[in-house]
Amino acid sequence: MAAPDRTIAAAGAILIYxxxxxxxxxxxxxxxxxxxLWQFHAVRSAMGVSLLLLLARPLxxxxxxxxxxxxxxxxxxxxxxxxxxxxxxxxxxxxxxAAGLFTAPIFVLLISRFAYxxxxxxxxxAVVAVGFLGVVLVLxxxxxxxASVAALLPVLAGLLYAMGNIATREWCAQESAETLLGGFxxxxxxxxxxxxxxxxxxxxxxxxxxxGFVQRGYVQVSGSFWFWTAVQAVGSLFGVGMMIRAYQLAxxxxxxxxxxxxxxxxxxxxxxxxxxxLTGQAILGMGLIATAGGMIALRAGQPATASRQ
Numbered sequence: 001m002a003a004p005d006r007t008i009a010a011a012g013a014i015l016i017y018x019x020x021x022x023x024x025x026x027x028x029x030x031x032x033x034x035x036x037l038w039q040f041h042a043v044r045s046a047m048g049v050s051l052l053l054l055l056a057r058p059l060x061x062x063x064x065x066x067x068x069x070x071x072x073x074x075x076x077x078x079x080x081x082x083x084x085x086x087x088x089x090x091x092x093x094x095x096x097x098a099a100g101l102f103t104a105p106i107f108v109l110l111i112s113r114f115a116y117x118x119x120x121x122x123x124x125x126a127v128v129a130v131g132f133l134g135v136v137l138v139l140x141x142x143x144x145x146x147a148s149v150a151a152l153l154p155v156l157a158g159l160l161y162a163m164g165n166i167a168t169r170e171w172c173a174q175e176s177a178e179t180l181l182g183g184f185x186x187x188x189x190x191x192x193x194x195x196x197x198x199x200x201x202x203x204x205x206x207x208x209x210x211x212g213f214v215q216r217g218y219v220q221v222s223g224s225f226w227f228w229t230a231v232q233a234v235g236s237l238f239g240v241g242m243m244i245r246a247y248q249l250a251x252x253x254x255x256x257x258x259x260x261x262x263x264x265x266x267x268x269x270x271x272x273x274x275x276x277x278l279t280g281q282a283i284l285g286m287g288l289i290a291t292a293g294g295m296i297a298l299r300a301g302q303p304a305t306a307s308r309q
Contacts, residue, residue: 010250014258020239022265036216038195045189047233075183081160100154105256107162131292137285168247
């Protein structure tokens with residue numbers, strides 16, 4: 001039986017997650033220029049899992065799963081979603097890939113309604129639509145252009161991401177956040193190692209710089225890679241831990257809307273770190289995203305009708 005919703009607390013956890021991940025992900029461009037996706041995931045996961053193990057006893061963390069199969073299944077779903085997302089970056093514009101991934105709240109609504117029988121009313125549907133419109137405005141015209149079979153890959157990532165987020169509450173409500181976090185990182189590490197092995201056995205042509213991020217196998221790396229990957233590991237442990245906790249605190253169809261805040265958070269750090277300036281259209285989009293999150297938060301205090309909205 002699922003625990004009662006704590007929507008405001010979940011919103012706070014997602015805000016922390018967005019600000020941390022928005023910062024660390026802005027430095028992925030530094031890693032992309034030197035190393036490959038598979039080496040990055042293998043090294044980051046090794047760092048993250050090692051850190052979890054070191055902190056487990058001092059902090060009293062519970063890493064042992066209550067339901068091993070459920071944790072494994074959720075980790076595989078989320079890990080595959082992230083691999084498809086990053087893989088699509090090799091041949092699709094970033095905006096188009098991001099827009100595909102942010103279809104996840106739509107899939108959350110559909111899966112919640114038709115697979116689990118949750119009542120999803122017009123208010124929540126409207127909130128998701130407002131938030132997604134905001135995403136499209138932030139990402140710009142390239143987010144919805146160039147439709148092709150390849151363009152379906154980010155949407156598939158969005159579907160899997162939605163499934164993993166629903167599984168967090170429906171399958172893994174009794175698991176600790178650190179258990180799910182460890183499972184997620186371990187799965188990405190295993191997938192990274194598999195990718196490195198396959199590329200070693202079947203090498204492919206690798207473009208220079210960031211263009212070769214997905215095709216690049218194991219390479220000798222500099223201190224910059226180790227530093228920023230360590231920053232990624234620590235930031236991801238904390239940030240993704242907050243995200244997992246949010247999905248344990250409240251219904252997935254509510255929490256998924258809060259995740260739209262990642263785009264404004266990433267844009268904020270892009271401005272602070274790289275001096276990237278937002279357009280008026282992007283600012284309007286962020287306003288719509290904030291409106292969508294605010295609508296969900298304001299309605300959190302209405303438990304009697306929550307299941308119908």
